[in-house]
Amino acid sequence: MELIKEIEIRYFRSFYKFRLKDLGDLSIIFGKNDSGKSNVVRALNLFFAGRPEHSHPFDFPIDFCEQRLSESEVADDVRKFLYVKVTFNTPSSYRKSLGATFSIKRQWTVSRGADYNEEISRHIPKQKHYLVTRLLNKIKFIYIPAIKDLSIFEMLLASIHETISESADFTKAIGDFSNQLQKMTSEMFKGLPEEVSSSTKIGAPTQLSQLFQTLDFETLANGELTPKSLTRQRGDGVKVRHIPELLNFISEKDKFDFHIWGFEEPENSLDFVASQSEASRMLALAKGDRVQVIMTTHSPSFYLLDDPSVAKYYVSKNSKGLSTPTQGKDLKEFDAQSALQDGFYLPAVAEAVKQVAEIEARAKQAEEAATNLAQELAEITTPVVLTEGRTDAKILLLAWEKRRGGTPPFQIRSCETGGEQAGSGNGGAGSLALRVKAIAADHPNTVVALFDRDPEGIAAYKLDKNFVEFDVVGHKAKRGMHGKSYAALLPAPDFRDDCAAYQNLPIEFLFRDEHLGKSVDGKRLALKGKKASTMVGTQKVEKPLDDVTHFKDVGNGKTDFAEVIVPSFDAEAFDAFDQVFSIIEGLIAFEAARVD
Known part of the structure; x- marks a missing residue:
């Protein structure tokens, strides 16, 4: 009120x-x-x-x-x-x-x-x-x-x-x-003379x-x-x-x-x-x-x-x-x-308590999501490739259809949980790392985590001491020491050497610039230019970097790009994905040989 x-x-x-x-x-x-x-x-x-x-x-x-x-x-x-x-x-x-x-x-x-x-x-x-x-x-x-x-x-x-x-x-x-x-005490004053009181009782x-x-x-x-x-x-x-x-x-x-x-x-x-x-x-x-x-x-x-x-x-x-x-x-x-x-100290303490509560809530949510995903994966009999987001999974599936045809011999899944229309807030490199680390030794199939080659993906790819790095088909990858879980970074094609050098290679950049700039029915992928910044005295000075792809970030339109624009590309546009599939197949083959 x-x-x-x-x-x-x-x-x-x-x-x-x-x-x-x-x-x-x-x-x-x-x-x-x-x-x-x-x-x-x-x-x-x-x-x-x-x-x-x-x-x-x-x-x-x-x-x-x-x-x-x-x-x-x-x-x-x-x-x-x-x-x-x-x-x-x-x-x-x-x-x-x-x-x-x-x-x-x-x-x-x-x-x-x-x-x-x-x-x-x-x-x-x-x-x-x-x-x-x-x-x-x-x-x-x-x-x-x-x-x-x-x-x-x-x-x-x-x-x-x-x-x-x-x-x-x-x-x-x-x-x-x-x-x-009054009933219980009626005899109390019975002996009083009338001139003192004719009636005395407890009121x-x-x-x-x-x-x-x-x-x-x-x-x-x-x-x-x-x-x-x-x-x-x-x-x-x-x-x-x-x-x-x-x-x-x-x-x-x-x-x-x-x-x-x-x-x-x-x-x-x-x-x-x-x-x-x-x-x-x-x-x-x-x-x-x-x-x-x-x-x-x-x-x-x-x-x-x-x-x-x-x-x-x-x-x-x-x-x-x-x-x-x-x-x-x-x-x-x-x-x-x-x-x-x-x-x-209350505001500072309160802010710290709030941050701890938020971290604990996110950790609990992530643990629940990892458990749910592990249950889902346990029901799949073929190997599974996990991506950071839903649009990554869609692009990867389209690339297989364009380059190899038919259905891939492995499941392609996003690490995001929830229905198809759920938001993308619970995906990303950190969630992907959490999920691949949750794969148990007795898991029924091989799971491969595919990270973007960007700062978040590279940091998440480090995983923990339970993963060791090794070579597979000429590329670096990691294997969980208990088996079943593997991880790899997106390989950089020759035309994206600069993206690799500047650690800026999301899955969309496996297409060439002419594909990234394509528009279908007015829909297109937005790329945002990065800025360099430095402090001059007490002032922050920013300057736009060169207008080149490796100095840009993927902005709005990721879903439209994956669902509307990418399907319009011919098979040649997907040639950079050959290396991706080579790594995935190499890891699956390595696990099969190890089990045998």
């Missing part, structure tokens, strides 16, 4: 002129200790509850900004005041009367003390101010400080009483309790909110035989995990329509895994239609949440000790190194 759109704070504690814009369902405020991030939540508590913290009432001399105080001491015209201004996205049922958004500013002055002056958006006429008050009365703000001690649970239990006190079932239960208690409790504060929760973990007290016997991490669920119960059951949680450091006392789970849970609750969460954190688990419903703000202090926010586009361009200079 995005009820609060913007928060503007002036002269409160470490804030001089401070504003957070475009808050989300879940707004995450992060920064180093003592940066002032918690003052955002405390300012909201001042706005809604009239005090910045549960344990400390508003005290103007303490809560007034020191910078503003210094200015007021040297200049008579500098007024001593502070304010919190909240801009709301108007709920649909009020939008016709109050507009799409409206704001409320509550201002405190040194002379008024705890009393404040309230200003409502000018576009709302005074006769409609009652609607603003009515809406505010439907909003409940709950502040959870960084230290989650027993008093927080007492406060939440009192709120639970407030939530269920108007329930008919609860009222009946209290009545039954009182009646039963129904009237201060149930205080009674609720003394209650506790019993928890029973897996494997335990007896329940334990949540607040007195469980660790802080277990207690903290219960707080969002208590808040959610209150938000779902009470009389308020809208709920805002000001939550300081929900990750406190949680390990990494629990923090990850708590972040996901908090986001799920905030994306509902009754709750908005504004929180502070030091945890990458929260800072790394990637969802359109999340807004993030980095708070730091300037040279004057005043808190300033980095947000929006500025935060997207935020340099983690600048935070390190401030002594704040």
Whole structure:
């Protein structure tokens, strides 16, 4: 729920002129200790509850900004005041009367003390101010400080009483309790003389909110035989995990329509895994239609949440000790190194955690793809040639048909997984190397990996220590020491010596330039010229290289080239592929002889 759109704070504690814009369902405020991030939540508590913290009432001399105080001491015209201004996205049922958004500013002055002056958006006429008050009365703000001690649970239990006190079932239960208690104790005062009292009995409790504060929760973990007290016997991490669920119960059951949680450091006392789970849970609750969460954190688990419903703000202090926010586009361009200079490591740590998570995800995906491919290959009884991509496989198959005719005595497969229309993001030289290394010694057939002779292909062709290089039909190739798996680079024809020298020989360059430039039905292969670059002082200088094929990269149109243009070539255009097939056949023959 995005009820609060913007928060503007002036002269409160470490804030001089401070504003957070475009808050989300879940707004995450992060920064180093003592940066002032918690003052955002405390300012909201001042706005809604009239005090910045549960344990400390508003005290103007303490809560007034020191910078503003210094200015007021040297200049008579500098007024001593502070304010919190909240801009709301108007709920649909009020939008016709109050507009799409409206704001409320509550201002405190040194002379008024705890009393404040309230200003409502000018576009709302005074006769409609009652609607603003009515809406505010439907909003409940709950502040959870960084230290989650027993008093927080007492406060939440009192709120639970407030939530269920108007329930008919609860009222009946209290009545039954009182009646039963009176029956059981009816003899207690029977001996009193009538002049003292004609009837004395135990009455129904009237201060149930205080009674609720003394209650506790019993928890029973897996494997335990007896329940334990949540607040007195469980660790802080277990207690903290219960707080969002208590808040959610209150938000779902009470009389308020809208709920805002000001939550300081929900990750406190949680390990990494629990923090990850708590972040996901908090986001799920905030994306509902009754709750908005504004929180502070030091945890990458929260800072790394990637969802359109999340807004993030980095708070730091300037040279004057005043808190300033980095947000929006500025935060997207935020340099983690600048935070390190401030002594704040979360962005850098978060970036590292994100990169590790991405690497692990890619590795897991690659492992799954390799397993799936190995299962597919095990079902093939003939040798298999694996290429880096689908278009490579199509070109190779066309070349066999043009030069040899018929069906090749081996399968030609791409290392990409998925259906024919799947994207090409999981192919490439690295994936091809991973797949050929996954071929087991008991694999039923020979597998040959064919790498492009470019920097990526050459690097991937190195494979690992389990592969040894040897000569086959006048070319270098590699064999897995356990057999069955082989690898080779595309051989360079005489007319592509320069491509070999500059390590720029993809399979498309096995055709001559006149073929690469051919167009069919307006479709053609795009080649992009490379540039040479160097640093001159602090400036990067780039210069286009000569307009020759070995200084070009294959751009758009690979699929059209393989499916539309290549089939139009005559057999002579494929002559460079003879060497490719010679290597493949040589490797298959070598494996057959070795097995025999």
